[in-house]
Amino acid sequence: MLQALISGSSVSKLRAKLKQHPYGNRLSYVVLAEDTQVENIVHHQQWLKAESAEAFYRQSLTKLPWQQHTIKIFGKTCLEPRLSLWIGDANTAYRYSGEWRTPLSWPSFLLPLKFAVQQKCGQQFNSVLLNYYRDGHDYMSWHSDNEKQLGKQPVIASLSLGQARRFLFRNKSKDQKHEYLLEHGDLLVMNKLCQDQWQHSLPKALRIKQPRINFTFRYTMPDD
Numbered sequence: 001m002l003q004a005l006i007s008g009s010s011v012s013k014l015r016a017k018l019k020q021h022p023y024g025n026r027l028s029y030v031v032l033a034e035d036t037q038v039e040n041i042v043h044h045q046q047w048l049k050a051e052s053a054e055a056f057y058r059q060s061l062t063k064l065p066w067q068q069h070t071i072k073i074f075g076k077t078c079l080e081p082r083l084s085l086w087i088g089d090a091n092t093a094y095r096y097s098g099e100w101r102t103p104l105s106w107p108s109f110l111l112p113l114k115f116a117v118q119q120k121c122g123q124q125f126n127s128v129l130l131n132y133y134r135d136g137h138d139y140m141s142w143h144s145d146n147e148k149q150l151g152k153q154p155v156i157a158s159l160s161l162g163q164a165r166r167f168l169f170r171n172k173s174k175d176q177k178h179e180y181l182l183e184h185g186d187l188l189v190m191n192k193l194c195q196d197q198w199q200h201s202l203p204k205a206l207r208i209k210q211p212r213i214n215f216t217f218r219y220t221m222p223d224d
């Protein structure tokens, strides 16, 4: 069963990967190794070489106007458990938790990254949601990226920088879960049916002290 879920990698490879995993044996999910593909999810490990990953990480940490936004949960206004930033073309404002977020225009240092991600995915992106998890207390709850403005069956490309964190998927209609360890420079592509079939989350990891930055490149329908 385990083997059937790990396309292209042997169980011994998986055990080796588990040993390196910061959470040791405390895993309840299937961990995937190498460039594996599970129904509409593709994980490109170390897609950015260390030098570029480091440069984008440093520049993103220091040059961007990160903000901690609020969100309404059951009518109560709470601070989001992370910082974030919406960057995009001028017509890509999007509605989130009852409020319009207007995009910051593309900082020049991010354009080469956007072009590289577009080339890898064979598709245009006009916006990116950035998340800054200050340490393991920051997290992202279970959700699908299925807002109307993303259109039907969006392709979303997610780049990870900084501290490695667990990233979980749970299937919406069958009892299936997957776990990825997203490390510095990894690109995870959520292809067309991914948001229809799966929810994803980035759980808390209280022992982690280092920050992580994530970029999710999207195509947002123009707001006019």
Ligand SMILES: O=C(O)CCC(=O)C(=O)O
Residues within 6 Å of the ligand: 129, 131, 140, 145, 158, 167, 182, 200, 202, 214, 216
């Ligand atoms: O931080 C991550 O890896 C995922 C972020 C995410 O799911 C989102 O921005 O919608």
Ligand SMILES: [Fe+2]
Residues within 6 Å of the ligand: 143, 144, 145, 200
């Ligand atoms: Fe998401």
